[in-house]
Amino acid sequence: MSGAVQAPEVLTFGETMVALRGSGPLKLGGSMRVSVAGAESNVAIGLGRLGHRVAWAGAVGDDEAGELVLRTLRAEGVDVSGASRDDGAPTGLILFEPRLPEVTRVHYYRSGSAGSRLKACAVEAAFTAAPPRILHLTGITPALGPSALCAARRALRLAREHSTLVCLDVNFRSRLWSSEEAADVLADWMPYVDVLIASDDELPLCLPSSAPREVTGQAELLLGLGVGEIVVKYGADGAAVHTGGDELRAPARQVRAVDPVGAGDAFVAGYLSALLDGEDAAGRLDRAVTTGAFAVASHGDWEGAPTRAELPLLGAGAGTVVR
Template identity: 75%
Template sequence: MTTERAQEPAVAPDTGGDVLTFGETMVALRGSGPLKLGGSMEVSIAGAESNVAIGLSRLGHPVRWVGTVGDDEAGELVLRTLRAEGVDVTGVQHDASAPTGLILFEPRLPDVTRVHYYRAASAGSRLEPNAIERAFAARAPRILHLTGITPALSSSALAAARRALELGRAHGSLICLDVNFRSRLWSAEAASAFLDVCVPHVDVLIASDDELPLCLPQGGAPSDSTADVAALAKLLLARGVGEVVVKLGPEGAVSHTAHGEFHRPARPVRAVDSVGAGDAFVAGYLSALLDGEDTSARLDRAVTTGAFAVASPGDWEGAPTRSELGLLGSRAGTVVR
């Protein structure tokens, strides 16, 4: 593997300097043990795209999140939290006929947490293309970020994702896609069909190594071979992707472009909660991209923000501010004054 710095993907002209993302954000309840035994629960919010939005906002970037919430107290909690984190939610819609979704986290073992979703027919699943159209009409984003979760929620959410891709291309936004495959939401075949349409229009594709096969027309079983990952990335580049960023968990991450590949090892931390680590990684990567950093610096910031998430409980709560990025370089036990 070469350490040659790959050519940077082009960032669209500054049309307001912000990032636009969209999807479903749910109320999150985290139990202290098995749910059937009762006990206390912590209340927060959770959603892949809003996790990324919060991560970017904490790093000082203007970011908008578009979605649909119920006309209920849970929906107000979602909006209140995002506003408090500096995320622009002016494009959010309320749906009085559907509830805000719910997610329950049930810790069972030190390294095992069961997740229970209550999102069928939720307000978030009713996202429609017109919400995306209004967001672009208000201001075309510099970067459009989407995931493979939202289009799996419903036919209208799928249409919204497709419309976002069209508008992103038409307005010259840089398009970032985090594959984020969820087998509970749709089949590998359905996900692959959507991704097959997306791939030629994506500037930055982010995926774990076992998600890469879904992005190619033939699909196929996940591969854990480094050589196979490089080969799959090459095929994706040939289809028009500007950069393929592969998350390798404890092995770090690697960026593939037409000019080579660059690997960055993970930052060692004591793992507390891996939920949200991928979203934190994306936020770090896009932050450095917005700052005009090279491949090495982008990966470094991404693995750093991902490490913060792993070392902290919650989906987004541990996301660092810009001034905190250097904390992981401090010695253990150091008091930062």
């Protein structure tokens, strides 16, 4: 006898592309390694490796590239039953071109892709099947096109209807839209957001132009708008979370940096994992900087994401409360 559908702990969606990684300048040719890449699916894989039930409801083309995306996510324990295939558009492509030890150029081929044409009905179906505890969105999806923007807006409304916690990672991409375009969309989203994750230079995109210039003032304003907590990423200087009147800081884990790509997504996966486990703010930050460090110390977007059993490999640390 079949049982009831078990709701995912986290639902996310967005564009996942086939990724080709070269060993040097593209114009010189050579071999390339084939994988997949996408901010939301990176988070989904990171959460899956940590033992959480996670679903991805993005769109891919009805092509072999799309099959690679779905096969990879399934292999990582991500539920893709809500994903859709678009027979009128291709799966997107991203090329990584390493140029210097710490500089990699990225080339997108995603205009008119299946991911940019994601429809709101796909999101509605995901909520109808089994509403998640957390909806994770990024600022990349609404920048892909009108259809993807509509799907993201619908997801926010559905999350409110189902009392689903909303996590937004700003993840600003200047190649997809301008800061003015991003601000017009993201500022309107703030009343729906429970957990906001951003780098310090991305916070202004969520606020009116008259907002304070310092991070503390910006965080206080966002809290006043109804955002539950603001997580600020400082790269090699660690991260901080603002809740109420307190700022909790955590230093970055010290590792040998190999590839910074995907570190922010790994950070988000760690933070949401600890949130689902009921950890306090210090515990959430600690796991986030740990999973972020695993990503920095490994090649690829998601390949270095740790399992739960591997988390202790980088040790544990405590944040400092700043009042």
